[in-house]
Amino acid sequence: MSDSSRGKEQPLADELDQIINRIKTESVALSVALVAEKEASAALRDQVERLADEAAAALQRETYHVERMERLQEANRSQEREYLEVLAERDLDVEKLRDRHDEMANEWAVRFRRLADSHAREVDRVSAELSMAKQEIETLHSEVAIVRTPLISASNHLAGPSGSIYVVDGDAVASCVWPDVDSGTSRLKLVAATEGFGRRSGNRTELLFSSSEGMEGLTNRHAFVRIRVPRSDVSVATVLHRLGEVHSDEHATVVVTDREGFAGALSVLRFAERLGLRASEPSALALGRTTAEIPSAANSVGAERS
Numbered sequence: 001m002s003d004s005s006r007g008k009e010q011p012l013a014d015e016l017d018q019i020i021n022r023i024k025t026e027s028v029a030l031s032v033a034l035v036a037e038k039e040a041s042a043a044l045r046d047q048v049e050r051l052a053d054e055a056a057a058a059l060q061r062e063t064y065h066v067e068r069m070e071r072l073q074e075a076n077r078s079q080e081r082e083y084l085e086v087l088a089e090r091d092l093d094v095e096k097l098r099d100r101h102d103e104m105a106n107e108w109a110v111r112f113r114r115l116a117d118s119h120a121r122e123v124d125r126v127s128a129e130l131s132m133a134k135q136e137i138e139t140l141h142s143e144v145a146i147v148r149t150p151l152i153s154a155s156n157h158l159a160g161p162s163g164s165i166y167v168v169d170g171d172a173v174a175s176c177v178w179p180d181v182d183s184g185t186s187r188l189k190l191v192a193a194t195e196g197f198g199r200r201s202g203n204r205t206e207l208l209f210s211s212s213e214g215m216e217g218l219t220n221r222h223a224f225v226r227i228r229v230p231r232s233d234v235s236v237a238t239v240l241h242r243l244g245e246v247h248s249d250e251h252a253t254v255v256v257t258d259r260e261g262f263a264g265a266l267s268v269l270r271f272a273e274r275l276g277l278r279a280s281e282p283s284a285l286a287l288g289r290t291t292a293e294i295p296s297a298a299n300s301v302g303a304e305r306s
Contacts, residue, residue: 047133048133166203166204169257170190172258188215204224207225
C-alpha cells in the first residue's frame with residue numbers, strides 16, 4: 001500500500017475511533033441514568049408499600065372500634081332491659097327512665113360519629129399519599145423517555161370541566177404574550193398568570209420550559225401549577241407527548257402548543273385568551289423557529305425543579 005493511501009485512511013481511522021469512544025461514553029451515561037431510575041422506582045415502591053401498610057393498619061383500627069361500639073351498644077341494650085324489668089317490679093316512672101336511655105343513646109351516637117369522622121380523615125390522607133406516589137412513579141417514567149411516543153388522540157385535548165390538566169409549551173406562550181421582555185421575566189409572569197387561572201377555574205397546569213433561566217429561587221410549591229425542565233437530551237416535544245398520555249388516563253387533558261405533530265392541541269393564542277392575556281404576536285414556535293432560536297440559557301438542567 002502506498003504512503004498516499006495510508007495517509008488518506010489514517011484520518012478515517014481516527015474519526016472512527018472518536019465515534020466509538022463517544023458511543024462508549026454515551027452508553028455509560030445512559031447506564032448510569034437507568035440505574036438511577038431503578039433506584040428511584042424502588043424507593044417509590046417502598047413508599048407505596050409503607051402507605052399500604054398504614055392503610056391496612058388504619059382499617060384494622062376502624063374494625064376494632066366498630067366491634068367495640070357494637071359491644072357497648074349491646075351492653076346498653078342489656079342495661080335497658082334491666083331497667084325495664086326493675087320498672088315492672090317497682091312500678092317506677094317509665095318515661096323518666098326512657099329519657100335517660102335516650103340521652104345515653106345520643107351520647108354514644110355522638111361518640112361513634114366522631115370516631116367515624118376521624119377514621120374517614122385518616123383514610124383520605126393515606127389515599128391522597130398513595131395517589132401522589134403513583135403520580136410520581138408515572139412522572140419519573142415520563143422524564144426518562146427519549147423516544148417520541150405516538151400522536152395523542154385529539155379528543156384528549158378538548159377543554160374539560162373544572163379539574164382538567166393543561167400540559168403547556170411554556171416558552172411558546174411566554175414569547176407570544178411578552179415578546180419584548182427577557183425570557184426569565186416572561187416565564188415568571190406566565191407562572192403567576194397560570195396560577196391565577198387555576199385558582200379561578202380549578203384546573204391544574206404542567207408548565208414545560210426548555211431551561212431554568214430566570215426561575216432561580218422559584219419553588220415548585222404552587223397549588224395549581226407544576227414547573228418542569230426536561231433533561232438536555234430530552235426535547236420539550238417528547239415530554240409534551242408523554243405527559244399528555246400519562247394524564248389522559250385519569251383526567252381530561254389539554255395539550256397547549258403550536259408545534260407540528262400535536263393533533264387537536266389548543267393553540268398558544270387560545271390558551272393566552274383563557275389566561276386573560278393578550279398575545280402581541282404569534283409564538284416563535286408557530287413561526288417555525290426552534291427552541292434553540294429563542295433566547296434562553298443552555299439546557300443544562302438535568303431534571304424537574306423540586
